[in-house]
Amino acid sequence: MSTGIGARVKRKEDKRFTTGQGRYTDDVRVDNQAYAVFVRSPHAHAKITGIDKSEAEAMDGVIAVLDGHQLTGDGIGNLICGWAVSSKDGSPMNMGAWSALATDTARYVGDAVAVVIADSRQEARDAAEAVVVDYEELPVVVTSDKALESGAPQIHDNAAGNLCFDWEIGDEAAADKGLAEAAHVTQMRIVNNRLSPNPMEPRSAVAIYDSAEEHYTLYTTSQNPHVARLVLSAFYNVAPEHKLRVIAPDVGGGFGAKIYIYPEEITCLWASMKTGRSVKWTADRSEAFMTDAHGRDHITNARMGFDQNGKITGFKVDTLANLGAYMSLFSSATPTYLYATLLSGQYDIANIYGNVKGVYTNTVPVDAYRGAGRPEASFLVERMMETAAREMGMDPAELRRRNFIGSFPHQTPVIMTYDAGDFAGNLDMAQKAADVAGFPARRAEAAQRGKLRGLGYSCYIEACGIAPSAAVGSLGAGVGLWESAEVRVNPVGTIEILTGSHSHGQGHETTFSQIVAERFGLPIENVSIVHGDTDKVQFGMGTYGSRSGAVGMSAIVKAMDKVEAKVRKIAAHVLEASEDDIVIENGAVKVAGTDKQMLWHEVGLAAYTAHNLPAGMEPGLKETAFYDPVNFTFPAGCYIAEVEVDPETGVTKVVQFTAADDFGTIINPMIVEGQVHGGAAQGIGQAMLEGVVYDQDGQLLTGSYMDYCMPRADDVPFYTIEHNKTVCPGNPLGIKGCGEAGAIGTPPAIINAITDAIGNNDLQMPATPLKVWTALQAAAKPMAAE
Amino acid sequence: MDMTGEFRISAPRDVVWQALNSPDALRACIPGCEALEKTSDNGFSATVMQKIGPVKARFNGEVQLENINAPESYTIRGEGKGGVAGFAKGGADVRLAEDGGDTVLTYTVNAQIGGKLAALGSRLIESTSKKLAAKFFENFQTYITEGGAGRMS
Numbered sequence: 001m002s003t004g005i006g007a008r009v010k011r012k013e014d015k016r017f018t019t020g021q022g023r024y025t026d027d028v029r030v031d032n033q034a035y036a037v038f039v040r041s042p043h044a045h046a047k048i049t050g051i052d053k054s055e056a057e058a059m060d061g062v063i064a065v066l067d068g069h070q071l072t073g074d075g076i077g078n079l080i081c082g083w084a085v086s087s088k089d090g091s092p093m094n095m096g097a098w099s100a101l102a103t104d105t106a107r108y109v110g111d112a113v114a115v116v117i118a119d120s121r122q123e124a125r126d127a128a129e130a131v132v133v134d135y136e137e138l139p140v141v142v143t144s145d146k147a148l149e150s151g152a153p154q155i156h157d158n159a160a161g162n163l164c165f166d167w168e169i170g171d172e173a174a175a176d177k178g179l180a181e182a183a184h185v186t187q188m189r190i191v192n193n194r195l196s197p198n199p200m201e202p203r204s205a206v207a208i209y210d211s212a213e214e215h216y217t218l219y220t221t222s223q224n225p226h227v228a229r230l231v232l233s234a235f236y237n238v239a240p241e242h243k244l245r246v247i248a249p250d251v252g253g254g255f256g257a258k259i260y261i262y263p264e265e266i267t268c269l270w271a272s273m274k275t276g277r278s279v280k281w282t283a284d285r286s287e288a289f290m291t292d293a294h295g296r297d298h299i300t301n302a303r304m305g306f307d308q309n310g311k312i313t314g315f316k317v318d319t320l321a322n323l324g325a326y327m328s329l330f331s332s333a334t335p336t337y338l339y340a341t342l343l344s345g346q347y348d349i350a351n352i353y354g355n356v357k358g359v360y361t362n363t364v365p366v367d368a369y370r371g372a373g374r375p376e377a378s379f380l381v382e383r384m385m386e387t388a389a390r391e392m393g394m395d396p397a398e399l400r401r402r403n404f405i406g407s408f409p410h411q412t413p414v415i416m417t418y419d420a421g422d423f424a425g426n427l428d429m430a431q432k433a434a435d436v437a438g439f440p441a442r443r444a445e446a447a448q449r450g451k452l453r454g455l456g457y458s459c460y461i462e463a464c465g466i467a468p469s470a471a472v473g474s475l476g477a478g479v480g481l482w483e484s485a486e487v488r489v490n491p492v493g494t495i496e497i498l499t500g501s502h503s504h505g506q507g508h509e510t511t512f513s514q515i516v517a518e519r520f521g522l523p524i525e526n527v528s529i530v531h532g533d534t535d536k537v538q539f540g541m542g543t544y545g546s547r548s549g550a551v552g553m554s555a556i557v558k559a560m561d562k563v564e565a566k567v568r569k570i571a572a573h574v575l576e577a578s579e580d581d582i583v584i585e586n587g588a589v590k591v592a593g594t595d596k597q598m599l600w601h602e603v604g605l606a607a608y609t610a611h612n613l614p615a616g617m618e619p620g621l622k623e624t625a626f627y628d629p630v631n632f633t634f635p636a637g638c639y640i641a642e643v644e645v646d647p648e649t650g651v652t653k654v655v656q657f658t659a660a661d662d663f664g665t666i667i668n669p670m671i672v673e674g675q676v677h678g679g680a681a682q683g684i685g686q687a688m689l690e691g692v693v694y695d696q697d698g699q700l701l702t703g704s705y706m707d708y709c710m711p712r713a714d715d716v717p718f719y720t721i722e723h724n725k726t727v728c729p730g731n732p733l734g735i736k737g738c739g740e741a742g743a744i745g746t747p748p749a750i751i752n753a754i755t756d757a758i759g760n761n762d763l764q765m766p767a768t769p770l771k772v773w774t775a776l777q778a779a780a781k782p783m784a785a786e
Numbered sequence: 787m788d789m790t791g792e793f794r795i796s797a798p799r800d801v802v803w804q805a806l807n808s809p810d811a812l813r814a815c816i817p818g819c820e821a822l823e824k825t826s827d828n829g830f831s832a833t834v835m836q837k838i839g840p841v842k843a844r845f846n847g848e849v850q851l852e853n854i855n856a857p858e859s860y861t862i863r864g865e866g867k868g869g870v871a872g873f874a875k876g877g878a879d880v881r882l883a884e885d886g887g888d889t890v891l892t893y894t895v896n897a898q899i900g901g902k903l904a905a906l907g908s909r910l911i912e913s914t915s916k917k918l919a920a921k922f923f924e925n926f927q928t929y930i931t932e933g934g935a936g937r938m939s
Contacts, residue, residue, distance in 0.1 A: 039870070040870070040901075042872040042873050042900040042901025042902075043900060109900065109901065109904075109905075125870075128869070128870055129869030129870050129871075130869070132867075286902055286905060286906065289905065290905065695904070695908075697898060697900065699899070699900050699901075699904035699905070699908070700904065700905045701904060701905065701908050701909075702905075703902070703904070703905020703906050704840075704905065704906050706839075706906070706909065707908075707909060
């Protein structure tokens with residue numbers, strides 16, 4: 001069986017994951033381990049007027065009780081935002097100071113105020129209860145619209161009116177003109193509900209300070225350990241980079257929430273130095289709900305204009321993005337450059353204008369969550385399209401077809417240059433697989449059972465592999481977004497791939513091995529993948545934004561190119577042939593048209609013994625590469641959902657779901673399908689079940705799985721998955737990325753289907769039975785009056 | 787959270803009023819009360835162990851009696867801190883009406899909770915509070931019937 005590109009290879013890593021032998025951060029145990037428990041503000045906004053640590057300090061097992069004044073006093077820097085966004089008047093964003101432990105003011109429920117270090121977790125927990133913090137409560141605001149009202153509580157002194165930035169993209173005058181000329185204008189207010197990321201493994205950190213070497217080691221649940229080291233070193237002043245090793249071992253899901261460097265990791269490193277003990281902290285689920293960066297939370301008002309033929313004439317968007325109490329690492333980019341640059345969707349729209357206001361509130365920081373800005377854009381555009389079609393009495397698929405971009409490259413008015421795609425082909429493929437032609441019969445059959453059946457489309461597009469570095473740098477990114485790889489061929493011919501990408505569920509150990517197996521004709525067992533350790537891997541930007549395939553694997557390909565070139569030289573020399581005649585196949589390096597060959601491991605051995613190498617060649621067989629892409633990649637697709645609503649109760653079931661995705665080249669279809677399944681499950685979660693709720697005092701009401709509803713097996717349908725494969729011209733493998741598409745494309749398909757079923761376009765997520773039932777009653781009223 | 791309720795106590799109003807102002811009676815009747823001391827004419831400090839949903843915590847609180855109109859009504863105002871479990875604070879207007887030999891007590895509570903209590907227990911706080919109130923009055927009735935009130939006089 002082939003194990004190369006396109007093969008359904010079973011995941012190499014699953015042996016340890018399914019037999020309980022994964023090694024996660026909380027599994028790391030160090031001699032004389034101490035434990036951290038954080039004292040957190042129960043108030044959403046309060047002045048800290050005093051901290052009495054005396055009782056806690058006297059308790060059994062307590063090593064230290066540390067606060068924010070000690071932390072800042074030791075020169076630990078405030079948390080940073082890694083992407084500078086400017087307001088439309090040119091002024092920089094108003095960044096509120098965020099200390100890892102709050103000093104004077106707590107700004108959300110869960111804001112860390114102090115930390116207890118003790119011999120055991122239980123002792124630390126008990127002592128944390130004994131720390132007495134005096135708070136002077138301040139007024140609270142939790143929603144972005146209320147936070148902008150005059151007289152709203154002021155959260156940061158340097159952000160007047162709680163406005164962090166007032167950013168724009170596109171041409172407002174052109175969009176206004178397009179709307180003025182329109183024969184029909186669709187206007188909607190769309191809320192993108194706030195989500196809690198919920199990786200299965202909670203965040204965790206183990207910090208180890210070696211006083212003899214003045215060296216720190218941090219095990220942590222990170223999607224990007226090198227970025228963590230860079231930021232901890234350059235901005236938080238924990239230690240210089242060469243004195244800090246960051247290891248992200250097995251990580252049980254990230255979804256964006258583990259990109260960021262949180263107060264807890266910083267505090268554990270510092271506390272380890274302060275106490276001379278290794279300090280471990282693992283979030284409990286309550287802390288995860290309270291402190292993991294949330295996702296989405298947009299309030300958008302939008303207008304889209306169409307001419308008589310259904311061609312879009314203009315699109316104008318006003319979005320309020322809730323940033324939470326502080327700016328998380330990429331919180332400025334998520335609702336701006338990762339959102340509004342995709343307002344063109346799959347459509348040829350000449351006139352687009354977007355305005356995004358980033359707003360502080362007394363809630364946990366909001367940042368990238370699976371899809372990061374692109375689900376918000378996709379939901380907005382696809383809800384607008386479906387609603388417009390209904391208002392104009394057109395078939396929603398036909399309206400989309402009339403506006404699809406048909407030739408590439410295509411420059412949108414909102415920065416992006418789409419490089420390749422087949423939008424009509426995706427729609428055809430999905431319609432066929434979903435048997436759209438048979439829908440009226442299915443709807444009639446459902447009606448006989450007393451159910452309302454609806455069908456909804458979503459033609460999403462997203463942008464992955466954020467790049468190139470020079471371009472993102474010009475837009476404000478504080479880092480380059482390339483990737484690095486090292487290919488080590490051992491003397492026995494086995495291969496180690498050291499990658500800057502990080503796998504936390506994506507299956508890199510399998511897919512990355514497959515591209516090596518394909519290239520050199522080796523069994524994938526002979527390839528191992530090393531990631532997640534700054535002492536082993538030269539550098540890396542990590543895994544997020546579906547970049548590991550398009551960027552991470554491309555770096556491996558570039559390094560393999562160099563290895564192959566050297567292998568050819570060695571073989572040509574040893575076999576006394578021309579380099580041009582050397583071919584590599586089935587684990588052998590051959591001279592074409594002859595029976596002369598070296599086995600792969602013989603080349604490896606030759607490289608390391610160096611007894612007979614071409615003149616001037618360095619021994620060894622190990623190459624590195626840094627790969628900087630030329631453009632984003634643009635996965636796109638068409639999702640079609642069918643739902644059935646029980647009109648008596650509002651209970652809605654997703655009864656059919658079809659995804660036709662164009663991810664470019666696919667390395668492992670099984671893993672890609674798994675990504676679509678997972679993403680679609682999260683999309684169904686957002687559309688129908690999930691939503692973070694804070695009460696008006698800033699108390700988190702959805703603080704457990706009793707109140708925050710995650711999708712379960714019986715909430716999701718069997719998926720039909722199709723692949724269209726237009727090759728991405730931007731990278732050597734032709735890969736576009738598949739990690740987030742499901743979460744991006746699914747919510748609009750679901751809501752479009754439900755609104756189709758109930759005959760009311762006014763429905764916000766999550767479409768719980770109560771909301772669906774209420775919308776259904778509202779839709780029924782005018783009919784009753786007739 | 788807002789909550790109202792009414793209880794009938796088989797005792798004259800003066801006896802009920804006295805008991806409602808007695809640290810001994812309150813200590814004996816408040817469910818989970820571990821300590822309750824009078825700190826001033828109209829103030830008490832209390833330690834109460836409570837479990838609300840999955841959150842179990844020891845609350846240390848201060849209680850003040852205001853708007854005292856003996857023996858008809860007062861307002862209880864208090865705040866309790868439960869460590870990492872969060873906090874609870876609020877007030878209750880309490881009224882006593884004579885009805886034959888009985889006393890009818892009505893109350894209106896307004897309370898706020900925060901921290902883990904709110905995150906985990908907000909959905910349960912009302913039912914738990916009603917249960918606690920019922921338990922308190924059951925204890926209170928027993929206390930008075932069994933002569934606790936007599937010990938006070």
